[in-house]
Amino acid sequence: MTTAAPAIELVGISKAFGSVQANKDISIRVMPGTIHGIIGENGAGKSTLMSILYGFYKADAGEVFIGGKKTAIPDSQAAIDAGIGMVFQHFKLVDNFTVLENVVLGAEEGFMLGTSISKARRVLKSLSEDYGLNVEPDAKIEDIGVGMQQRVEILKALYRQADILILDEPTGTLTPAEADQLFRILDRLKNEGKTIILITHKLREIMDVTDTVSVMRAGEMTATVKTAEVTPAELAELMVGRKVRLTVAKKDISVGEKILEVKDLSVKDINGVERLKGASFDVRAGEILGIAGVAGNGQSELLEALGGYQKATGSVTYKGAAMDLSGLVSNGQDRRSNGIAHVPEDRQSEGLIMEFMAWENAVFGYHLDPEFRKGWLTDNAAMKTDAAGKMERFDVRPPDPLLKAKSFSGGNQQKIVLAREFERSPDLLLIGQPTRGVDIGAIEFIHQSIVELRDQGKAILLVSVELDEILALSDRIAVMFDGRIMGERRPSETDESELGLMMAGMTKDVA
Amino acid sequence: MNELPRWAEIILVPLISLLLAAVLSALVILAIGENPISALQLMVQGALGSTYGWGYTLYYATNFIFTGLAVAIAFHARLFNIGGEGQATLGGLGVALVCVYIPWPHWSLALIGAMVGAAVLGAAWAAIPAFLQARRGSHIVITTIMFNFIAAALLNYLLIGLLKPKGSMEPATAKFAESTHLPSFQDMFSTADNVLFRGAPANVTFFVATLACILVWLLIWHTRLGYEIRSFGHSDSAAKYAGISPTKIIMITMMISGALAGLMAINNVMGEAERLILGSVEGAGFIGIAVALMGRSHPFGIFIAAILFGFLYQGGAELALWTSIPRELIVVIQALVILFTGALDNMVRMPLQKLFSLFKRTPVSEV
Amino acid sequence: APAVIYDLGGKFDKSFNESAYNGATRWAEETGGKFAEVELQSDAQREQALRRFAESGANPIVMAGFAFASALGEVSADYPDTKFVIIDMVVDQPNVRSIVFNEHEGSYLVGMMAAMASKTNTVSFVGGMDIPLIRKFGCGYAQGARAISADVTVIANMTGTTGAAWNDPVKGSELTIAQISQGSDVVFAAAGGTGLGVLQTAADKGILSIGVDANQNYLHPGKVLTSMLKRVDNAVYDSFMNGENVEPGINAMGLENGGVGFALDEHNEALVSDEMKAKVEEAIAMIASGELKVHDYTSDETCPAIQF
């Protein structure tokens, strides 16, 4: 191979959002016809960097060279003109448009739509056939699944004849099988000479498909290496900045009585689509039941229904008594007073009120408690003292109850939620994605706290999309797929590949 | 974006917005060939230069406190209640029914009765849009606008029919009985040889309004309901998680909002006109929007903003009386205040943020 | 100095308020005096305007419009040394002069002329706000028309029930079109600013119209049959002339004292035949002498000639 110019070269890219420095002086080169991985923890700045390359954000500083030529990318049109296509982490599709309309949007020829649409239909057909990306051109986006939606995004880029394709965490919402299919397509594209940038934080994907890989940490590019010359452990260390230890010390304790018994729990969403389809399981005192699964397979609905703010059918027994599943929001209050705590999956939109100060957040959900009341009025002083104590004990930094939640970092925000829920010493803890967007130090602390609670003989239902986390913490693992429990395993009796199959809905085990 | 310091957010931004509105208004006055300085002098003299002027200023302010609080409490639940006009209209109906059909022995009892009537009907008029928002997802802004028109038609129907005394030309109820007359500032503060607030309509309702400010302040920041309202306003998904019912909050908040708007009627209908006429609300429901925006939805801010608007109203009336500047000028000023404090506040805030970050380059706690 | 307060339509409404304004300016021109004036923009201003003028020493204070009655009732007692004149309504106070007009008599005259001018034997009336005062116009008009032709069709519509009805030319125009479709070829508008729409549409559609209060013949020369004059200008003028000595009490202005009448000028000469003139003059004489009694709707809220 001659020393061809790099397909992409970024030099000194910096970008700040307000006080957050998302990218700091980042430089990177990607050679044509390769798949280049970018890996890094949540919030490391991966999406920001690629969005700058695609002209979605404007960099504060830095230069972009495409095919060796310095190229200004003030907006996405410039990026498209330079042959760049991007599939965003959150798809940029118009829900009530058809696939065709989404594909031609912005790439129409001429003022009238008719010709563009019929041309697009032809091109789409041949592209679909070429790459095995079968999509229904006249289906509405809102009616098709995420996997199909992703293919539409890829087709959008191909339709615009992109030579450089950026995919931002494409597998987060895909089953392993869908992911495999995607990687086959990427491989084909690469063989046709296209350049691909793949963002992920899954080491395995990097190892499997990329030629080179860059590691980002806290807004900085820490390394760029050939994939073949690096081990997963080394990558992980580069990613988080020190050695990773993903095992948690657990005492052997005997499990107690059944605390929670779930039978045939089903949930329909507002459109009447069944999201949870008759899940059944139980959780005993002193054990952690881990629910594994790809995001969007009914786990959120399960937590919401158990948390009392989602209408469900079936039966749930808590400490021998039937729980109200009517989804009346007041159920949430009853559950709390009966010793059920809930750490929601999304702390920013559920667990906390970003505009509230820490002390207000520290009583959120428990604000009706008599100890925070003085006659008709709330006892704000008591709340503040209480919050200060909790923040101290959970090492929230800074331990200032008067700071708004939004000015804490992700990990510290999560600690506020944990402090609030754990300090009640609940009999049952529902906890979703406990370490999403949290750095490694905090992860250890959080994992330890969860295990401590279990060691006190409490029942814990843990939902996580991180298999590692599930494997490290759970006493039993249930796998969810398409709203159903595919089966249960003990961590000692299973491994990632079996669980991965079950997460894709493939199992001989009948639940 | 960097956040502004609290004091700048609360005082500087509204003040600059107000200043911009004032400058533009001055330009309008110049453009129609009048002198803005002397216009301002006339307004100050007419609105604040005598107890009479104050009597009007505070009378208008009383109206605006109620409607401002109404808009503000809804804002706290992130609901935009444009229906203050209709709710205050219905509040007037409540006052009229109470005052016309019930023989009251003393004004204080009548006041309580009228407050109940006004609050109940105002709340009821807000409850329907609230219910439709909570349960059917109908946009509350549109429904409350529609309810303003429906209220006007309803009152029109009643005032030319059932409620109109026979032989009367005007669509209005009969004069309320003497025993329902609220003490005016003149009654309260005049001495035998020194008549204060002569003929001005300010009355005991002003103190009710002041009390309402305190109660709303307590409600929002010192009660569990207020906590829930604010939680819901900031994040409805989080509120649901915490066991706070959106339907309950929307209904209760809107009904409190409607009741507050309705309560305005004890000032203008019972305290001033002493009968119910068509169109007695006179846009106060809309001015409540400006007042709430100016006052940053805080009862204290609303109190100040309402007095400012009271000043504008009384001063504007004086302008209309003694110059050729039409009274509509205050509508223009009101519009500009809403525009700058409500819709264009980022225009003021963005440069300020830049300015402040120049002085203070340390980012938020990097832990 | 005297003061005048105009009602909501504004002093240039080409009608009622403008008539008051004309009276005031005539006084100012003749005497060289100065007078204070204000145009109301809202109902709530009534009392305030009265008080401010009274406070500032204006005397007498003339207000044009029935809607002042309740405010005046409040204010007059507080300023016993100030004289107030209210037009179109009776307020029984020792320092108030109430001037009312016999609009039914003037309307009777133009009703006769309308019936005579009509080729379709159908005439119509557009009222402003639906109040007894306006029905009084309509009732007089219908009686006049019936006096000419017993089987004449009289159509009457009101614009609305609120103050906005005085200022809704669009609705006035649509009502006129509807009346034309029902056969009317002469329309009488007693509707303030709304009437401008009526007159405009009548002119556009080629039928005759009748103005009100002031002389509106000039608005559409050759297309306005006549105007029912209500000499608000005289009332204001006289009050200003008498100054602080205006006499309290009720003053009825009718045909006999020139308070109401019909307009005849170069703009409508061609439309008013000698026969019309003769008949109308005859009626004037009979009414003035008491020989002919035109029913006043406000006296018992009924009308013998038309149903509202």
Added chain:
Amino acid sequence: MDLLTLLLILDSTIRLATPLLLACLAGLYSERAGIFDIGLEGKMLAAAFFSGAVAYTTGSAWLGLLAGIGASLVLSAVHGIASITFRGNQLISGVAINFLAAGLTVVIAQSWFKQGGRTPQLVGDARFEPITLPFADAVKDIPVFGVVYNELISGHTSIVYIALLLVPLTWILLYRTRFGLRLRAVGENPASVDTAGISVVRLRYIAVLICGVLCGLAGAYLATALQAGFVKDMSAGRGFIALAALIFAKWRPWQALFACLLFGFLQAMALRPDVLEQYLGFKVNAQLLDALPYILTVVILAGFVGKAIPPKAGGEPYVKER
């Protein structure tokens, strides 16, 4: 009902529906692009005044029309700056614009013409005159068709025909052109438009300005075609009825036409209580008729008669960087 009465009522329906239709289509462009506009009323009012004032001053209805559109465009630009550039609250901006127009028109009218906030009556070329369509006279004696053509279809001002033509035009633009595709997309998901390389800001400004032009037409129609001059508050809530019609029509052009005709018909019927009474056999309350469009809208909004789903991104400023 005899044909002639019916025709007259329908004729009046068309006249009264025209300003509603123009304002409704105006709102359609803006809201389809994701910018809520409750300031239709204000823009219409401002346009009515400036068209009336300039038509009177120049004696030309067409110049008046231009001035009206200009005035409406200025307010549109204010709305655009507030809600697009500065990402302000679109509803509050709309409220402000309504008040701005209500106040300024009177203040300026008073200082310009000194006639209590109105313009002088417009005569001759200062007004749009009805147009007699070809053959209207020739066919007027043919039963039904001829009469309908002559009475109902012919004899309106040019703005009426423009408004009616705008309906199919809008439909084509919205559903059959590149511009329409982008406009609808930006109201549903602006990020999709942005990442497709199209400027969200420019697209939304265009939509808001089209809205301004149409409101300008609506206002000019009020002052220089339906009426002969401007009077204070002459829009009289039509902007809000147009908004109601827009919701009623679920943001679609043909349905907008029908909604506006329906509301126009209700207004026309309110002017003919005699006809109503004659055919219904009882007196219909005038206030009820006035309030009917609003009540209908509330019923529609409540989802009892189909669900009105607004453009998804409507009312929200497009913010990329928090």
